[in-house]
Structure formats: C-alpha cells, structure tokens
Amino acid sequence: MPVYLWEGVTRKDELKKGEIEAADELAVRTFLRRQGFKSLEIKKKPKDLAEYLPFLAGKVKEKNVVVFCRVFSTMISAGLPLIQCLDLLAQQESNKAFAKIIREIKEDIEGGTSLTDALKKYPKVFDELFTNLIAAGEAGGVLDVVLERLSNYMEKAMKLKSRVKGAMVYPASILLISLGVVALLLIKVIPVFRGMFESMGGELPPLTAVMIAASDFAQSYWWIILSILVLIYVIYNRVYKIEKGRWAIDSLLLKMPLLGELLKKVAVAKFSRTLATMLSSGVSILEGLSIVSKTSGNVVVEDALLKTRQSISGGESIAGPLEASGLFPPMVVQMIAVGEATGALDSMLSKIADFYDDEVDAAVSAMMTLMEPLMIVFLGGIVGTMIVAMYLPIFKMAALIG
Numbered sequence: 001m002p003v004y005l006w007e008g009v010t011r012k013d014e015l016k017k018g019e020i021e022a023a024d025e026l027a028v029r030t031f032l033r034r035q036g037f038k039s040l041e042i043k044k045k046p047k048d049l050a051e052y053l054p055f056l057a058g059k060v061k062e063k064n065v066v067v068f069c070r071v072f073s074t075m076i077s078a079g080l081p082l083i084q085c086l087d088l089l090a091q092q093e094s095n096k097a098f099a100k101i102i103r104e105i106k107e108d109i110e111g112g113t114s115l116t117d118a119l120k121k122y123p124k125v126f127d128e129l130f131t132n133l134i135a136a137g138e139a140g141g142v143l144d145v146v147l148e149r150l151s152n153y154m155e156k157a158m159k160l161k162s163r164v165k166g167a168m169v170y171p172a173s174i175l176l177i178s179l180g181v182v183a184l185l186l187i188k189v190i191p192v193f194r195g196m197f198e199s200m201g202g203e204l205p206p207l208t209a210v211m212i213a214a215s216d217f218a219q220s221y222w223w224i225i226l227s228i229l230v231l232i233y234v235i236y237n238r239v240y241k242i243e244k245g246r247w248a249i250d251s252l253l254l255k256m257p258l259l260g261e262l263l264k265k266v267a268v269a270k271f272s273r274t275l276a277t278m279l280s281s282g283v284s285i286l287e288g289l290s291i292v293s294k295t296s297g298n299v300v301v302e303d304a305l306l307k308t309r310q311s312i313s314g315g316e317s318i319a320g321p322l323e324a325s326g327l328f329p330p331m332v333v334q335m336i337a338v339g340e341a342t343g344a345l346d347s348m349l350s351k352i353a354d355f356y357d358d359e360v361d362a363a364v365s366a367m368m369t370l371m372e373p374l375m376i377v378f379l380g381g382i383v384g385t386m387i388v389a390m391y392l393p394i395f396k397m398a399a400l401i402g
Helices: 025-034 062-077 082-092 096-110 115-119 128-140 143-200 206-220 222-241 243-255 259-280 285-294 299-313 319-325 330-342 345-401
Strands: 003-009 015-021 038-044
Touching: 003 025, 015 025, 015 082, 025 038, 062 082, 062 096, 062 143, 082 096, 096 115, 115 128, 128 143, 128 259, 128 285, 143 206, 143 259, 143 345, 206 222, 206 345, 222 243, 243 259, 243 299, 259 285, 259 299, 259 345, 285 299, 299 319, 319 330, 330 345
Parallel strands: none
Antiparallel strands: 003 015, 003 038
C-alpha cells in the first residue's frame, strides 16, 4: 500500500505531522478526522530511488533482525495488536529494504496469512530456525517470549561469529601485507639494483640471481600469477560445492592445529545455544536437531547431528550418539546425559553454551598470542631474505676491494 505524509491541527490547536500507510487519500483523511484532526494537508510520499533500484536499498543485516525481534517482543507483551506492531516497526526501521519487507509481511497478515507463513517468504532474512520458533510461539500463545529468546540467541550468535572473524582477520591481513611488500620489491626495488649489478659485471651470488629472475618473471608475466590466484579461488569454490570436496575441506579444517580446536569449540557453543533455544520454545528435539544440523556450517558436524537424530528416533538417548561422533568432549556429553535424565536438557545446554562461549574467547586469545610472533617472523623472513639477496653482491665487492 502507498504511504501518505500528513499535517494537521489537533483540537488544542497543536500542529502535528507524520506518515501513514493506507489504501488511498480518503482512507487517511477519514482515519485522521476520527482522531480529532482538522485543517488536514495530505500528500502521497514520493518513492525512494531504492524502490526502483533494489540494490540501493541495502542488505538486511543480523543487527536489524535482532532489533526487530526485541522491539516486536516489547510491543506484543504491552498488548498492541500484531498489525499495529508491524506498522510501527516498518515506520521506525531505517533500513529501507527491511522496512519494505515488514510492510509486505503486514499486508500478508491483513490478507489472512499467519505470521509464520508470511516470514517464510523471506528465507534470506528469516531462516528456518527463526520461522520454526515463531511457529512454536504462535501455537503456544507465547510469541513475545519466543521473540525475546530469539533476540538473545541472535545477539550471542553474532558475538560468537565476530570473535571467530577477529581471529581470522589478523593472519589474513599479515598475508596480504606480505604479498604487497613482495610485489613492491620485485617490481620496483629489484630492477634498480639490477641496473647497478649489470654495470659492475662479474658473477652474481645464486640468491641474488634467483631474485632477479623472479623480478623479471613478475614484470613480464604478472597476468599469469593473477590468473593462477583466480583459478585457485574458482577451483576451491567448485570443490566446496561438491559433497565429497566439502567433506574433505571441512574434515581438514577440524584436524588443523589451533584452528581445528577453535572450530570444534565454536560448533559445540553454537549447537548448544541453538538447541537450547528451540527446546525451551517448545520445538521437539527431533525437529530441533534437524534444523541445528543445517545451521552448523560444517558438513562433518552436520552429519554427526543427523546421525544423532536417527539414533534418537530409534529410541536411543541423545548423549550416546554425540559421544560416538568424537566431536563433542566427554564433559559436554556427560552434562547432556544429566540434563536428559533430569528433564532439564534446555537449561543444561544453555550452561554448556555459556561455558563454551568463554572457551572460544580463551582459544582466540591463545591463538592470537601464538600467531603474532609467527606472523612477524614470517613477514620479516620474506623481506629480510630479499634485502640480503640484493646486498650480497655489494658485500662481495667490498670483500674483493678489501
């Protein structure tokens, strides 16, 4: 529906203005007259350029959805009708793309669609976990509670993701700096030394000869180097899309020193937090495990959780299959077994998630502490080797003159 801008005077002669979504101008005028406004000026709100060019509207971020959940929960718990909540949320949303989605959801609900079905139309914004929890909240009449749990879950998941990204940024940045320095030395610095060496005559040291040859290759065939890098990236993406290739890469990542342990701890924290949120919201354990496996982000972990689901559907407990997978530490398995036996599995999983959030923090700190000197040695070694290679002929000449 179109949006209208209005300006009017209240019974107390106070000037007010705002915007409202309605079928036509007459509907806006009728609504405002009933509210006691007079001397109304109404005009249709001009469309944003983003509505004609969707890529300008921006991407819906997790933070937008978290704020949406928290405010939505507060409104519903305060007793506001669902349609009015969505109308207010759309008006206050600064992200144009997300505001448009909220308005479309409101229109679908006005047409008789349930909130869950309306959300399912936007899987890139509201994933399967989100829609299943909303469905449980609608069925149980506790939508405000579920939305509050969702916002808490998403906030903690965002923090966990940012910690892991932070651990990856440092080595990636050092690697890029190293490549930049090497490229600069090969293309700009070494050619200067080369002219000097040629004027001197005589035989160059082997290391210097190798560096000059590398410089010649980089200047003449830089496009081959760039093509190889692009080819490696394309091959990696293609291999990762194949089931066996993805399994091989994910298995290798879990076996890597330092990084593998960090990824396992992240997997345990994410699994525990997600399943705890789903169980406490009324989702069955079988359905919960099915959804959690899809959001694990690692095909090896996904396979372990699906096997656990199959075992549970066959009458086994959850702890046994998790232990057999070898991905979950004995302490986690024991705590889950206790939670299952006492009927407090959701609260036990929450405690495990809290503990492993701290473990991820500790693992990231330890990894960064170890990687900093290694990266410095790596970068210093590359640059140092190239500088020594350039100065070796000068040292050789000085020795001959001496």
